[in-house]
Amino acid sequence: MTRDQAVSLWRQWNNDDSLWRHALSVEAAMRHFARKYGEDEEYxxxxxxxHDIDYQKFPEEHLKHAREILAPAGYSDSFIRSIESHGWGICSEVEPQQVMERVLFATDELTGFIAACAYVRPSHSVLDMEVKSVKKKWGSAAFAAGVRRDIIERGAGMLGMPLEELIGETILALRSVADDIGLKGNL
Ligand SMILES: [Fe+2]
Ligand SMILES: [Fe+2]
Known part of the structure; x- marks a missing residue:
């Protein structure tokens, strides 16, 4: 499957700009960590x-419809399983097992949290953001209240990666697509 095919499948089921920026953010994170682990960056x-292909159309039944969308489009069982595993303990019973699945689980919420941190910076940018500015917001329950820190921490734990390192690597990943995801700010 090519990226162009994936983009057109995404567009068949979604048209929301913020969901698109989220898809690009998580894609960038996955590519970044694939390079770091020496794995298949394209895959x-x-x-x-x-990963959120069915979310816009079925927000109350997220991941319950991923298979029926992806299988006819030619995506493999293991590809679909990996996608289903990002909702583990939230809206799915499928546990992340491969490193790739654990990275997806850990970075899904984290990309949103980093974006929220970027918006409140003077530069509105991820380009000059450091780990410590994300850590500063971590314990503030009122900030980005919808982001489940516990999920991100569980993901880092599954990867055996310190939270600081996970945050730092994900910031680097998002810098690579800063313009496309609206996080270039005024830099
Ligand atoms: Fe999701
Ligand atoms: Fe997501």
Whole structure:
């Protein structure tokens, strides 16, 4: 499957700009970590791009419809399983097992949290953001209240990666697509 095919499948089921920026953010994170682990960057990227494929149409039944969308489009069982695993303990019974699945689980919420942190910076940018500015907001329950820190921490734990490192690597990933995801700010 090519990235162009994945993008057109995404567009068949979604048209929301913020969901698109989220898809691109998670794709960038997956590509970044694939490079770091020496794994298949294209494959990991597609998993990231399509991980929320059924969310806009079925927000109350998220991931219950991923298979019926992805299987007819030619995506494999293991590809679909990986996507289903990002909702583990939230809206799915499928546990992340491969490193790739654990990265997806850990970075899904984190990309949103980093974006929220970027918006409140003077630069509105991820380009000059450091780990410590994200950590500063971490314990503030009122800030980005919808983001489940516990999920991100569980993901970092599954990867055996310190939270600081997970945040730092994900910031680097998002810098690579800063313009496309609206996080270039005024820099
Ligand atoms: Fe999701
Ligand atoms: Fe997501």
């Amino acid at each position: 990991w990227g597609l998993v990231g791009l399509l």
